[in-house]
Amino acid sequence: KNQVEQSPQSLIILEGKNCTLQCNYTVSPFSNLRWYKQDTGRGPVSLTIMTFSENTKSNGRYTATLDADTKQSSLHITASQLSDSASYICVVSGDDMRFGAGTRLTVKP
Amino acid sequence: DVKVTQSSRYLVKRTGEKVFLECVQDMDHENMFWYRQDPGLGLRLIYFSYDVKMKEKGDIPEGYSVSREKKERFSLILESASTNQTSMYLCASSSSGTFKNIQYFGAGTRLSVL
Numbered sequence: 001k002n003q004v005e006q007s008p009q010s011l012i013i014l015e016g017k018n019c020t021l022q023c024n025y026t027v028s029p030f031s032n033l034r035w036y037k038q039d040t041g042r043g044p045v046s047l048t049i050m051t052f053s054e055n056t057k058s059n060g061r062y063t064a065t066l067d068a069d070t071k072q073s074s075l076h077i078t079a080s081q082l083s084d085s086a087s088y089i090c091v092v093s094g095d096d097m098r099f100g101a102g103t104r105l106t107v108k109p
Numbered sequence: 110d111v112k113v114t115q116s117s118r119y120l121v122k123r124t125g126e127k128v129f130l131e132c133v134q135d136m137d138h139e140n141m142f143w144y145r146q147d148p149g150l151g152l153r154l155i156y157f158s159y160d161v162k163m164k165e166k167g168d169i170p171e172g173y174s175v176s177r178e179k180k181e182r183f184s185l186i187l188e189s190a191s192t193n194q195t196s197m198y199l200c201a202s203s204s205s206g207t208f209k210n211i212q213y214f215g216a217g218t219r220l221s222v223l
Binding site for chain 2: 004031032102
């Protein structure tokens, strides 16, 4: 069964610190992997999209990595800000699209 | 900027009522999607449409129907609302390629069925 597992389920960090969110998947065939940010009460917004041949992609303070061999991705957030508090969702596309349950990040001052 | 607009942010309905959730996108996208989002479960696809008057079932279509009479508008219909349909409903659109392209989401409709 195609699945996407994210960890941790929730995370609390202090403003200015870095953090890394994990995504493991079993989706096959694989087309691309995306990370979305979802603020409370809003719809998800795309942060990055990576295909099979890409192993790193950055978007400002967000850097996503992809290891297609081990079927793992990570989202690294550098110098966190209060506005980074949100849910981060990993989405893997192949013949269909599978969503992870998300990691709830809280950045505290 | 792509804009996906959902008609209501919050809705409260009673069991057995017929409920319409409306979604409009302004980017001439071919594909439109309806998801529900529940804590711990992530987004689950209810229905999607790749063209006007076309629809495909997603993972959890039971209890729902959809309508796409115009390219920019995709409606989700709960024929007889039940309490287990209390959820956040998200609409999304994308350009052709169905599942391969970035989806743009609306702000969501939080539906409570009493």
